[in-house]
Amino acid sequence: xxxxxxxxxxxxxxxxxxxxxxxxxxxxxxxxxxxxxxxxxxxxxxxxxxxxxxxxxxxxxxxxxxxxxxxxxxxxxxxxxxxxxxxxxxxxxxxxxxxxxxxxxxxxxxxxxxxxxxxxxxxxxxxxxxxxxxxxxxxxxxxxxxxxxxxxxxxxxxxxxxxxxxxxxxxxxxxxxxxxxxxxxxxxxxxxxxxxxxxxxxxxxxxxxxxxxxxxxxxxxxxxxxxxxxxxxxxxxxxxxxxxxxxxxxxxxxxxxxxxxxxxxxxxxxxxxxxxxxxxxxxxxxxxxxxxxxxxxxxxxxxxxxxxxxxxxxxxxxxxx
Numbered sequence: 001x002x003x004x005x006x007x008x009x010x011x012x013x014x015x016x017x018x019x020x021x022x023x024x025x026x027x028x029x030x031x032x033x034x035x036x037x038x039x040x041x042x043x044x045x046x047x048x049x050x051x052x053x054x055x056x057x058x059x060x061x062x063x064x065x066x067x068x069x070x071x072x073x074x075x076x077x078x079x080x081x082x083x084x085x086x087x088x089x090x091x092x093x094x095x096x097x098x099x100x101x102x103x104x105x106x107x108x109x110x111x112x113x114x115x116x117x118x119x120x121x122x123x124x125x126x127x128x129x130x131x132x133x134x135x136x137x138x139x140x141x142x143x144x145x146x147x148x149x150x151x152x153x154x155x156x157x158x159x160x161x162x163x164x165x166x167x168x169x170x171x172x173x174x175x176x177x178x179x180x181x182x183x184x185x186x187x188x189x190x191x192x193x194x195x196x197x198x199x200x201x202x203x204x205x206x207x208x209x210x211x212x213x214x215x216x217x218x219x220x221x222x223x224x225x226x227x228x229x230x231x232x233x234x235x236x237x238x239x240x241x242x243x244x245x246x247x248x249x250x251x252x253x254x255x256x257x258x259x260x261x262x263x264x265x266x267x268x269x270x271x272x273x274x275x276x277x278x279x280x281x282x283x284x285x286x287x288x289x290x291x292x293x294x295x296x297x298x299x300x301x302x303x304x305x306x307x308x309x310x311x312x313x314x315x316x317x318x319x320x321x
Contacts, residue, residue, distance in 0.1 A: 004043075006165040007282040009193070012037035012045040013266070015200070015255040016273045017226040018054040021236055023082045023090065026052045030107065031097055033275050038101030042277055043130070044164060048225030048255075049108035049174050049197040050123055053082040057227060059146045061245035062238065074237040076150055083110040083121050086134060091126065099132025104164060106171055108197045108225075110151075111137065115314055120152040125171050125197055127162065136160050140173040141182060155313040161189040166282040167219075171195035177208060183216070185308045187295040192218045192260075192285045200224030200251030206268050213258035217288040219265075219280050220258045226273060227251040260288040 019025035111124035123140035138158025170191040257266035
């Protein structure tokens with residue numbers, strides 16, 4: 001078998017709906033797409049935000065801001081129960097598949113964080129490297145609007161990049177991609193392949209994706225989920241109430257890939273579950289950085305400089321035994 005060119009990366013994007021609020025079935029569905037991508041020798045596969053076990057769509061349709069509501073408590077408790085705990089090995093099957101195919105995986109998860117007591121959940125982007133190791137868990141810095149009713153605020157610990165062939169990969173969750181300073185932190189770490197995870201809507205990706213590509217002179221990959229009324233389960237806490245008030249389409253997708261000059265490599269596509277594979281070329285990054293490099297020759301760190309706190313936050317620090 002010929003040696004792969006490290007300048008070229010085979011990138012798989014999986015636009016799918018989760019098996020909503022069912023961790024094990026959603027992981028099984030991800031594995032189906034991972035196997036498909038692995039058989040096509042992809043180097044990386046990406047899934048949308050909060051994919052395991054799904055986005056908190058119920059908040060909009062069940063009076064989610066009502067304080068001390070028994071309905072909200074019961075749905076939230078089920079959500080926490082179905083979230084992932086890395087320490088319990090919930091992602092082990094994904095890690096094994098990554099090692100099997102020597103293919104990196106990036107996916108959105110709802111993380112029940114043991115290092116924060118184990119009862120709150122975070123919208124976490126998990127990166128599994130090509131050796132099958134969990135290399136990074138980035139907790140969303142600021143949940144957006146109604147998300148704050150169920151997700152806790154993350155920290156800067158996961159603002160990191162990693163080598164993948166000749167590329168340097170980093171990622172952010174949803175509206176974090178609008179935040180200039182986290183983007184600047186990743187640029188400063190050499191990012192030239194930016195992954196943006198979304199629950200899924202064309203309105204989010206069609207404008208921001210090419211803009212970020214032009215700003216960073218990087219490849220930018222926006223990967224979205226899908227959610228339709230038909231994807232809601234018929235069982236589970238208050239399933240009938242959630243479905244009763246939901247529109248037919250909640251998230252229509254919008255997965256896409258932009259070149260470092262902001263042109264489309266993969267135009268946004270909607271309303272279909274699909275695995276699509278594209279090849280990206282690091283040479284184009286080097287060409288576009290000739291006239292603009294946001295953290296290199298076109299920066300002035302003597303004038304403006306960013307300080308990032310990457311300490312994993314905790315309410316307790318223990319000293320000694």
